[in-house]
Amino acid sequence: xxxxxxxxxxxxxxxxxxxxxxxxxxxxxxxxxxxxxxxxxxxxxxxxxxxxxxxxxxxxxxxxxxxxxxxxxxxxxxxxxxxxxxxxxxxxxxxxxxxxxxxxxxxxxxxxxxxxxxxxxxxxxxxxxxxxxxxxxxxxxxxxxxxxxxxxxxxxxxxxxxxxxxxxxxxxxxxxxxxxxxxxxxxxxxxxxxxxxxxxxxxxxxxxxxxxxxxxxxxxxxxxxxxxxxxxxxxxxxxxxxxxxxxxxxxxxxxxxxxxxxxxxxxxxxxxxxxxxxxxxxxxxxxxxxxxxxxxxxxxxxxxxxxxxxxx
Numbered sequence: 046x047x048x049x050x051x052x053x054x055x056x057x058x059x060x061x062x063x064x065x066x067x068x069x070x071x072x073x074x075x076x077x078x079x080x081x082x083x084x085x086x087x088x089x090x091x092x093x094x095x096x097x098x099x100x101x102x103x104x105x106x107x108x109x110x111x112x113x114x115x116x117x118x119x120x121x122x123x124x125x126x127x128x129x130x131x132x133x134x135x136x137x138x139x140x141x142x143x144x145x146x147x148x149x150x151x152x153x154x155x156x157x158x159x160x161x162x163x164x165x166x167x168x169x170x171x172x173x174x175x176x177x178x179x180x181x182x183x184x185x186x187x188x189x190x191x192x193x194x195x196x197x198x199x200x201x202x203x204x205x206x207x208x209x210x211x212x213x214x215x216x217x218x219x220x221x222x223x224x225x226x227x228x229x230x231x232x233x234x235x236x237x238x239x240x241x242x243x244x245x246x247x248x249x250x251x252x253x254x255x256x257x258x259x260x261x262x263x264x265x266x267x268x269x270x271x272x273x274x275x276x277x278x279x280x281x282x283x284x285x286x287x288x289x290x291x292x293x294x295x296x297x298x299x300x301x302x303x304x305x306x307x308x309x310x311x312x313x314x315x316x317x318x319x320x321x322x323x324x325x326x327x328x329x330x331x332x333x334x335x336x337x338x339x340x341x342x343x344x345x346x347x348x349x350x351x352x353x354x355x356x357x
Contacts, residue, residue: 081290081292081293081296082158082289082290082293082296083131083295083296083299085158086127086131086133086136086158087131087133090133090135090136090137091136091137091138091139092124092127092136092137092138092139092158092159093138093139093140093141093156093157093158093159094117094120094124094138094139094140094141094157094158094159094160094161095140095141095142095143095148095151095152095156095157095159095160095161095162095288096112096114096117096140096141096142096143096161096162097114097142097143097144097148097162097163098112098142100114100116100162100163101114101262101325102114102115102320102321102325102332103115103116103117103161103162103163103181103285103320104116104117104161104162104163107326107327108326108327112140112142113326114161114320115180115181115316115317115319115320115321116161116162116163116180116181116285116287117161118316118319118320119161119180119287119304119307119313119316120159120161120287121138122303122304122307122312123159123299123300123303123304124136124138126299126303127299130299141156141157143157143160143162148160148162148164148288149170149173149174149288152174152288152289152290153173153174153290153291155290158289158290158296159287159288159289159300160287160288160289161287163181163183163258163285164176164285164286164287164288165183165283165284165285165286166179166284166285166286166349166351167351167353168353168354170288171291173291174288174289174290174291175288175289175290175291175293175297176286176287176288176289176349177286177287177288177289177297177300177301177304177349178286178301178304178305178308178343178347178348178349179284179285179286179343179347179348179349179351180285180286180287180304180313181284181285181340182279182282182283182284182285182337182339182340182343183256183257183258183282183283183285184256184257184279184280184281184282184283184337184339185213185214185217185254185255185256185257185279185280185281186254186255186256186257186260186275186276186277186278186279186280187201187206187252187253187254187260187275187276187277187280188242188245188252188253188254188255188260188263188264188273188274188275188276189245189251189252189253189273189274189276190251190272190273190274191271191272191273191274193251193252193274195251195252195276195277196276196277197276197277197278198221198226198227198277198278198280199226199227201227201230201251201252202227202228202229202230203228203229203230204230204231204251204252205230205231205232205233205249205250205251205252206218206227206230206231206232206233206250206251206252206253206254207232207233207234207235207241207244207245207249207250207252207253207254208232208233208234208235208241208253208254208255209234209235209236209237209238209240209241209255210234210235210236210237212255213281214254214255214256214280214281215232215234215254217254217280217281218230218232218254218280219232221280231250233249233250238255238259238263241253241255242263254280256283257275257279257334258332258334260275261275261332261333261334262330262332264333265330265331265332265333266328266330279337279339282339282352284351284352286349287300287304301347301349304347305347308343308344308345308347309344309345309347313344314336314344317336317340317344320332321333321334321336322334322335
């Protein structure tokens with residue numbers, strides 16, 4: 046497994062963060078009773094962060110094969126706070142790549158202390174790992190021609206729509222059709238995302254339902270981006286968060302404090318603008334993803350609670 050070491054990170058987080066996070070460590074029990082992760086960091090001098098190689102713009106490799114992304118930037122804010130509050134300015138960062146198949150085990154088995162990617166916080170995963178406050182709300186929307194007249198899910202009644210085989214958005218479309226929300230719609234299946242978009246381009250379908258982050262990326266990289274529009278309300282909602290060990294409440298509290306302060310102070314909003322509303326590596330493409338109402342609320346009132354915990 047390839048390992049990448051980072052000797053230093055960007056500057057310290059806001060002083061207000063010190064006021065919030067500092068007491069957390071100052072009031073911690075004696076070293077012998079330290080929470081596992083904090084104790085491990087003190088003893089090893091290293092924090093291990095798991096990253097994804099192709100989860101744009103959350104965690105991926107740039108043109109120099111260097112891990113970058115929105116989630117990684119947030120994790121580095123946690124590292125900054127740990128270096129200061131643990132009084133370990135030389136705390137080293139070790140980065141290890143993970144895949145969807147290996148990411149949970151990397152956290153459970155202690156191979157990584159944080160997983161900084163695009164992992165959804167859901168009930169089944171919370172049986173194995175813990176999650177920080179939500180850092181992004183993804184959801185399925187519709188990609189359609191800008192002049193199609195389609196602006197919401199209900200506009201698909203009696204029309205054709207495509208989604209990718211085996212995905213949650215396809216299942217959501219079928220459920221909507223059964224409930225009469227899109228009665229009479231013709232639902233097509235693409236073998237993969239490229240095939241689904243090709244079906245849309247050929248005019249065989251009038252809309253393509255998929256996770257919004259993917260649709261915005263497809264639009265940004267299309268031959269004529271202005272021809273396409275991402276529209277509609279969320280068909281489904283996916284709260285994305287940083288993974289950490291389930292049995293480590295003190296470390297989770299520390300991570301949540303750092304991320305919450307970054308959100309309230311506006312630092313997370315600046316990172317959102319950097320990764321979702323400006324040109325990003327490796328090709329300088331601007332995804333152009335506006336801040337959703339859910340994300341706007343999250344940046345003002347950070348929480349780790351998600352729909353399946355609230356009866357949603």
